[in-house]
Amino acid sequence: MKPLLQNLAEMTAHRDHLRLEVSVLSTLLHQGRDLRVRALELFRDGRGGPAMLRPRSWSEGGQIVSSRHEAADDPQALELAQLPELAKCIAAGARSATRASAEEHVLWLPVWLTDQAHACLEVSQPRPFKRHQRDVITAVFMVYQNYQSLLDYSERDALTGLLNxxxxxxxxxxxxxxxxxxxxxxxxxxxxxxxxxxxxxxxxxxxxxxxxxxxxxxxxxxxxxxxxxxxxxxxxxxxxxxxxxxxxxxxxxxxxxxxxxxxxxxxxxxxxxxxxxxxxxxxxxxxxxxxxxxxxxxxxxxxxxxxxxxxxxxxxxxxxxxxxxxxxxxxxxxxxx
Incomplete structure (x- = not known):
């Protein structure tokens, strides 16, 4: 448990959303062999456009890398509807969604801030998630989401909810x-x-x-x-x-x-x-x-x-x-x- 606690301590030391995101992905990456992690940003394509998502940070070669693109210009962006399990989860205001196939098992954990899903953590591996493994992943995610909420609150104007x-x-x-x-x-x-x-x-x-x-x-x-x-x-x-x-x-x-x-x-x-x-x-x-x-x-x-x-x-x-x-x-x- 010591490495996990150290990772959590390092994660909550950040005061920047992207650095915090990279830190939680690094923590999750150590929770299983052959694990892959991504942070998906949720946004809309223009005013009134369809709900979109794009990978903002992801694991690659044992490291976490982040996109250099703005969301609207990211070539990896796709419509949320292309991931129906996740789309249904967000529409219902649910806390998680899964997909299982012979090749891959995926767990999605939407990040809810002020009743809106702004992002989602995606964890996948070739084998089913063990109960203890999923419990640890969920616990790390909850610490991350709570800390994101605190950061978001400190960044916003109390009356209008806009950034300050x-x-x-x-x-x-x-x-x-x-x-x-x-x-x-x-x-x-x-x-x-x-x-x-x-x-x-x-x-x-x-x-x-x-x-x-x-x-x-x-x-x-x-x-x-x-x-x-x-x-x-x-x-x-x-x-x-x-x-x-x-x-x-x-x-x-x-x-x-x-x-x-x-x-x-x-x-x-x-x-x-x-x-x-x-x-x-x-x-x-x-x-x-x-x-x-x-x-x-x-x-x-x-x-x-x-x-x-x-x-x-x-x-x-x-x-x-x-x-x-x-x-x-x-x-x-x-x-x-």
Whole structure:
């Protein structure tokens, strides 16, 4: 039992979801000869698309390796329906699923967070699972899932359930460093975009209707953000009435259209008691500078939208090219330091 306890101690020392995932797969890999393990990420193919899955980490040659692809771009992705046992398990909210054949025995353990299956651990071997072996695997999985829940809770805003500012700082810094390390000389930057979304006249909502209705507006706006973007996009609440979106889109025009759809969807929604509200959005390319510089560019575009009528989407480079931000850029660069 000593190696297992050591593995559990090492596993729960991680504060990063992917490292924790790799650690639990390494622990499970030692629970049987000829055992194979995979961590499957569950996602949707675009807004309203079919449920998908892809191997995010897996065992190979006695080691654990992880995919370099984003979920939507992973060539190994497939529809969840192609694994009917797992699809039925998730639809029923069950805790495990199995498949047995002459060549392979498979155990699936969905990772449930806030009543949704976000991932699944898959353990397979050529022979049936012994009862003790399955009990150990399940126990390790439960420790992993409970710890994932604790990590997830610490990363989220308590009111809206969106990712919080601390998580943004960590993820965006890591993403920026990874993009710089992976970029080949002369290669085009990855088409990621950072948008800052701010509710217009939100203080008036709180002053007129009270903080209870103000909180409801924040929750409903957060729900709109979730429904408008895809699983590979990341949505954060920065605090107050400000949200940030890390948007993956192949072109500037697609990013602009996605953000304008969000603006229009919120403007056209009837909020209980409050009525209509609007949002202003500023966005910038999520590359070509340090994280604080990129966020500063999106903020400048947002402030321009606020000062020139609100309820609109402004792109930093357009404003810079037109000269609208010339003086502000100089002040911003001084303020950053």
């Amino acid at each position: 500012r601390k998580t943004f700082d960590e993820q965006f810094a890591r993403k920026s460093a990874g993009a710089q390390n992976a970029a080949a000389p002369g290669a085009q930057p990855v088409s990621d975009w950072l948008a800052v979304v701010d509710i217009d006249h939100f203080k008036q909502v709180n002053d007129r209707f009270g903080h209870l209705y103000g909180d409801e507006v924040l929750i409903l706006v957060a729900n709109r953000l979730r429904s408008q973007f895809r699983s590979q996009d990341r949505i954060f609440r920065f605090g107050g009435e400000e949200f940030v979106v890390l948007l993956r889109a192949s072109t500037l025009e697609q990013a602009r259209q996605a953000l304008d759809r969000l603006r229009a969807a919120i403007a056209g929604h009837e909020f209980p008691q409050v009525g209509q509200i609007t949002v202003s959005i500023g966005f910038a390319a999520a590359h070509g500078g340090a994280p604080v510089e990129i966020l500063g560019r999106a903020d400048q575009a947002l402030y321009h939208a606020k000062e020139h009528g609100r309820d609109q989407v402004c792109y930093y480079d357009d404003l810079l090219a037109s000269g609208a931000l010339g003086r502000q850029v100089e002040h911003s660069e001084v303020d950053l330091f």
